Amino acid sequence: MTGRSGGSAFWLALPLVAVAAFAVLLTFSLVRMIRVEADMRVEAEQNMLWVMHQSEAAARRLGETVLLAELGEADTAEIALRLDILRSRIALLNDGPQRRFVDSIGLGGDLDRLTGLLGAIGTLPEGAGEIRASRLRAALAPFPTFFARAANKAMIAEWDELGGRLETYRDQLRKTIAGLIGIMVAGAILAAALVISLRNSRRRNRMLRRARDFSGLLIASSGEGIAAVDTAGRCTLWNGAMAAMMGRRAEQAVGSPLAKVAGFFDVAAIRDGVTRALAGESTQLQLQPLFRDTEETPDHVDLRFFPMRDETRIVGAIIFMQDASDRYAADRKDAETRARLEHLVAERTRKLDDALRRESSAADLYRNFAAMISHQFRTPLAVADSALQRLIRRGSRADPDEVADRAGRARGAIAGLTRLVDSTLHAARIEAGEVGARREPCDLVPIVTAVCDQQRAAVPETRISITAPAAAPVLCDPAHAEQVLKNMVSNAVKYAPPGSEVSVALRVDAQGVHCDIGNSGAGIAPPDRPRIFERNFRGANSVGSPGTGVGLFIARALARMQGGDVALLPCDDGTVFRLSLRQPEGAAP
Amino acid sequence: MRNGVTGLAMFMMAAMPAAADDGPAVLRVTGNIAGGPASFALDTLRDLPEATLETSTVVTDGTHRFTGFLMRDLLDRVGASGDHVTASALNDYAVDIPVSDFRDYDVIVAYAMDGAPLERADKGPLWIVYPRDDHTELQDIRFDYRWVWQLSGLEIR
Known part of the structure; x- marks a missing residue:
């Protein structure tokens, strides 16, 4: 990887270097050539050799004319012309560029001297023609010599200059040629780099195309629905699976906003997913x-939303959609099973709780039973024991009456004990749900009468007044109803003040049959009233009297089993309990 | 047109004889011209429409203002017909100049430089001057040799 990136850096740097070299060499060559061109333009204007030659010719023509004049073959005007021509040459040589050249070849002094000479010739005194001519000729003698020497020097100077210039040109051209070779090399490198990068680019393009084709194939053959949107929310991709799921063809979807393609995509949750993917x-x-x-x-479908990025930014979002109907169905089935199981477990738990409660109430029973035994059983046992002890002490001295009396007491105490045990067990059975109740229509009046009679028989001094209609039809289990009434009546009698009357009033109304049993006793202390029906609860007024505290509990439990109830009525003096029972269907009061 | 100009020139030639009393002849025009060889005194030439030209030269420093007449005016005046003019100088220097030069450029024949008449002892009395500074193509050695000073003859061929 490192090697490849190094290589690509090289292939990037090489053309840049080549271009830079190209530019530098081109500039260099151009500068050289411009310089050569400028040199050629300026330097081509000097031709001092010709100037010197012309000047020498003018001088010699003047000398020749003077000679001819001496022979009488030329006139003064011709001499003047030739003199003017020579003067013009001297004037030319003294002018700007020419003068500088003469100075450069070291003949400035000589030229000045000749200029002076020529000026002097102009002022030569008039005289005889021959004398004047000969003097003029003598004066002109140095001119041709000077011009010949100057021509000689001009030639050497110009050749030197020309040689130097050519050498400079050659040098410049050599450098230019080197520059051009460099340009060619740079060009070759550039061309090579171009070819190589073209090939690389073609290869990369091919790879890219292949990758694109492959991803196209992947998308097309995917079982998942795939759709893509651009940043404006317009659909850019819609594969076959998506078309099958949504029932829209790719041609219908691509290019349209997703919400327009199908209402499904306009749901808030999905819009939100797309928006978040775009973010x-x-x-x-x-x-x-x-x-x-x-x-x-x-x-039911599962959807996944992902952002699509290029190197720098998010260019769109892609949505994968998978049919999850089977899973949905399985989930629902699971949920149902779970609900059923939970229901079952609750049921079982309830039953277990019931069982546990029964268990614990049994435990309570035993505990209470033990407490009760220690408290309630002691007195009858003591009564029986003392009666029997006395009998033993008396031995043969006891008469039959005394024996009968003492044995009777002992038996009474034992009978009381038996009752206590019975009622306690009865209460426990009721509480444990072991006692069931039948419901059958019967008349409550005979049952009440029988119970009161039994009570009178058991306790002869008891006074009970009964108020009852002719008949009181109820729906009950007669045995239980009798038990309830027995408990209530015996309770009323027990707590009635000595000599007072216990009232039993039977009444029938629309709600059912009510039997109110009351006495005129001290009543129940208000704090005890709410708890009076609890099992083994004994009120403050029961201190000193035997009992297990289950009588009222049993009465209420049995009454409720038969669809009725036992309640303590609010009462200012005395205590009134009411047994309510339902009437059979269709019975009129 | 050409005939018209020539005709006018011939009329003027007839009306104004060459080398009259104006002074010595300084320029002799020969060759293919109407009416045969003609010589001109400096004053006669000054009668031609004046033309001025400011230019540098290869034999002097700086630029100078030349006063003279257009070469083509002179050629028209003498009714010249030919492709070349051979210009010759007092020192027998001679050079062929194509007539097209005078048509393409305002080439003048100067008789004064910077207001002073050109002297024979310098480059006078007549100097062919090209408008060198106005045309870069004239800044060439092949034009430089056409700047004939001490001009004395023109032969139209």
């Missing part, structure tokens, strides 16, 4: 209901 957050939605056009019940 760069991946999300998923489970078991989204999908209503198809033709079907009543929805399919």
